[in-house]
Amino acid sequence: MNTSTFGEKIRQLREDRNMLLRELAAGLQMDTALLSKIERGERKARKEHLKQFADILETSEEELLTLWLADQVYDLLKNDENAEAALRVAEDKIKYGQKK
Numbered sequence: 001m002n003t004s005t006f007g008e009k010i011r012q013l014r015e016d017r018n019m020l021l022r023e024l025a026a027g028l029q030m031d032t033a034l035l036s037k038i039e040r041g042e043r044k045a046r047k048e049h050l051k052q053f054a055d056i057l058e059t060s061e062e063e064l065l066t067l068w069l070a071d072q073v074y075d076l077l078k079n080d081e082n083a084e085a086a087l088r089v090a091e092d093k094i095k096y097g098q099k100k
Contacts, residue, residue, distance in 0.1 A: 006067040011039040013057040027056045044071070 004012070014024050021039075025032040028049060037043035045053070050068060054061035077083035 004067065005041050006045060006064065006071050007039040007041045009064065009067050010045075010053060010057070013059055014039075017057065019057075024056060028052050041071075 010024075014021070021035055022032045025035040028035065030049070034043060038045045045068065047065075047068065050064050051061055053059075054064050073087070077086060080086070
């Protein structure tokens, strides 16, 4: 199971390609400080940037989307005592919705 965050994955992919933070930021037309915060999990990337990240880092957009969504869900539920039950209900709704 992949437990890395979106930001951790971006940093790993960037470093695997020996790409400097400022190089990736320039490719994304994003401020270097903002990208640094995204990698550290202090800020959230916008969903619209996922394709750009995937293209520049030559990786799966689907994998990045999965991590991005997981981070959103985690942030929403991390301190809620009913988080696991809510996730089970949501999973059922997603499965049911996909069969339509």
